Amino acid sequence: MYILIAGGGKVGRTLTHELLKMRHEVTLIEQSATRYRLLEEELEHVAQHGDATELMVLERCGIQRAELVVAVTGDDEDNIVVCQVAREHYGVERVIARVNDPRNHDLFDLLGISPSVCATTSIMRLIEHELPDHELVPLLELRREGLEVVEVQLGDDVAQRQVSEIPLPEGARLIAVLRAGASDIAGPETIVRPGDQVLAIARSGLEDALRRALLT
Amino acid sequence: MLDASQGTGRHAVVVGCGRVGSAVTLRLQAAGWDVAVIDERAETFQRLGEGFTGITVEGHALDTPTLVEAGIDRADAVVVATNGDNTNIVCAQIAQKRYGIGCVVVRILDPARAALYAELGMRTVCPTTAAIDILSDSVMSHTAVI
Numbered sequence: 001m002y003i004l005i006a007g008g009g010k011v012g013r014t015l016t017h018e019l020l021k022m023r024h025e026v027t028l029i030e031q032s033a034t035r036y037r038l039l040e041e042e043l044e045h046v047a048q049h050g051d052a053t054e055l056m057v058l059e060r061c062g063i064q065r066a067e068l069v070v071a072v073t074g075d076d077e078d079n080i081v082v083c084q085v086a087r088e089h090y091g092v093e094r095v096i097a098r099v100n101d102p103r104n105h106d107l108f109d110l111l112g113i114s115p116s117v118c119a120t121t122s123i124m125r126l127i128e129h130e131l132p133d134h135e136l137v138p139l140l141e142l143r144r145e146g147l148e149v150v151e152v153q154l155g156d157d158v159a160q161r162q163v164s165e166i167p168l169p170e171g172a173r174l175i176a177v178l179r180a181g182a183s184d185i186a187g188p189e190t191i192v193r194p195g196d197q198v199l200a201i202a203r204s205g206l207e208d209a210l211r212r213a214l215l216t
Numbered sequence: 217m218l219d220a221s222q223g224t225g226r227h228a229v230v231v232g233c234g235r236v237g238s239a240v241t242l243r244l245q246a247a248g249w250d251v252a253v254i255d256e257r258a259e260t261f262q263r264l265g266e267g268f269t270g271i272t273v274e275g276h277a278l279d280t281p282t283l284v285e286a287g288i289d290r291a292d293a294v295v296v297a298t299n300g301d302n303t304n305i306v307c308a309q310i311a312q313k314r315y316g317i318g319c320v321v322v323r324i325l326d327p328a329r330a331a332l333y334a335e336l337g338m339r340t341v342c343p344t345t346a347a348i349d350i351l352s353d354s355v356m357s358h359t360a361v362i
Contacts, residue, residue, distance in 0.1 A: 053302055055328040077278070077302035081329070084305075089332050104278065107306070110313055 004066040005029065006052035006082045007073030008039045011098060015070060016043060027061045031073070053081045055089070063090045072098040076107070083113045114144050136211045139199070146204045149175070152214050156194045164188035169209035172202035224248040229291045231255075231277045231307055232298035236323060236343075238263035240295050245270060252286035255298075277307040283315075293319040301326050308338055 001024050005012050008030030016028045028043060029052040030036040039047035050057035052073070063069070069086040071079035079097045086092040099105050099118035108116040129137050129151075140149040163174050163186050174186035178197040184190055192198065192214075202210050226249050230241045233255035241253045241264060251270040254277060255261065261272045275282025277298050288294065294311040296304045301324050308322040321339045324330035330342035 053329070054326065055332070075302070077300065077306045080306050081302040085329075085332065088336055103280075107278065107310065111306070111309055 001025070001067045002062070002065055003027075003068045003070065004058070004061055004063055004086075006069070006071045006079070007031075007098075008035055008047065009072070009074060011072040012070075013039060015072065016046060020046065029057060029061055053078050053085065055085065058082075058085065058090070063092065066090070066092050068092070068094045068096070070096045074100055076100050076104045080108065080111055080113055084111065109143060116143075135215065136207055138207075141204075143204075147201060148204050148207070149199065149201050150207065150210070152198045152200060152211060154192065154194055154196045154198060154214060158192075158194050158215060160191065160193045162188065163190045163192060166192065166213055168213050169202075169206050172200055172206050172210045172213075175199040175201055224250075226250065226292045227252070227287055227290055228293045228295065229254065229283070229286045229288050229311075231294065231296045231304075233260040233263060233272070234297065234299060235263070237295070237297040240297065241270070242268065244295075249293075254282055254286050277303050278310065283310070288315050288317070291315070291317055293317070293321070296320070296322040301329055305329065305333055305338075308333075312338075 003019055003024050003026050005016055005026060005028045008028050012028055016026050019026045026046055028039060028047050029050055030039055030047060031051050033049065036047060036049040048061050050060070052058060063086060066086070069083065069092050071082040073079055076099060083095040083097050086095055095113065097108060097113045097116045099108055099116050102118050102120045105116065105118050105121060108114070125138060135153055137151045138148055139151055142148070176186055176199045177184045177190055177192055178199065179193065198214060200210055224247070228244050228249045228251045230237050230251060230253045233241070233253050237253060238260070241251050244251050245268065252273060253261070253264070253270065254273045254275060256274070256276055258274045271286065273282055273286045277296070288311060294317050296308045298304055304322050304324060308320050311317045311320045321341060324333065324340045324342055325344050327342050327345045330340040330345065334340045
């Protein structure tokens, strides 16, 4: 596959090496002359110098035949524009963008740049997962589909009941009940007990309603 | 031109208080608009002089609290003219898509990106293209006389 990567920092450089190892054809575009010279020593013609938001630079790097564009510069606006230009102007169907500032994450969604990856958000998710008292932990977010898989830790004060007795909001379903290292796929008659961990899938935005249904 | 005291009741947000942004701000104010101007660097607001009666907001063009403080949710027009093309492109889309502002005008210095985003429905102004046209036309009309 021919892959174009914008941004030759730690992320872009490592991705390039890994993709080359997997025998993909890669071009890495770096804007800073100093960093480009270092990249060119190890990657030779794979590294190209220029501003990846400039159409001429993208064309010189063969964007017309790129099957995937990965925007991993340290600048969120640049990453958004690289992806928009690739998709809207050159018809590249697959783009992946890095979000540097987690506050910009919803911007990428608003502008339809998907999938986007934010290191800070991901690390925060992992931390939340490790915190014992956190009631609802997002495990997997399918942003484009508007779905989220979450884990809910039930307290010791909830009532024992069947799944069918839980007043789940429309658009949420239980997937499995985890207890003492074992798991049960949730059906209507599956019993949920205090202290259980429950996996659920829900439409985005229903997290609070789901938490209320399970914990009260 | 309307006197500022009359007011049009219309609100504009100008993003970027450089030479262009500050001058647009003052011109809109002179035409009776109520204007809020945003810039990352507070010292740029000195360009507005003492006659400016609107609000200045120090902050980044993509920062939601900054945009809200400038009243973007009630703006009739947004002018985007920071010194970063890509920042302008993204900021303009926020104004259009998140706040539904009908009149969003954006300065883009790179002619290629200006043309591309114009095709995608953005109202772009490219001073570079304007300079190229004017300069070459001036030379050609001058030599035509010779």
